[in-house]
Amino acid sequence: MKTPILIGISAFILFYVLLIILEASYPLGGSLIIAFLIFEIALYHYFKRQRDRHRTFDD
Secondary structure (H helix, E strand, O other): OHHHHHHHHHHHHHHHHHHHHOOOOOHHHHHHHHHHHHHHHHHHHHHHHHHHHHOOOOO
């Protein structure tokens, strides 16, 4: 469960710095929205991987 959180935090920091360099009007808000979307995608993939790992096939 640590992986999606680390991905979200690193995405926030990366996009916050990038938006400050690009002189965006709201770098904090923009980076929060982008990081949240990336976090949600990472969380989806994490749960899908866990579900596939625990799935059993009945023959």
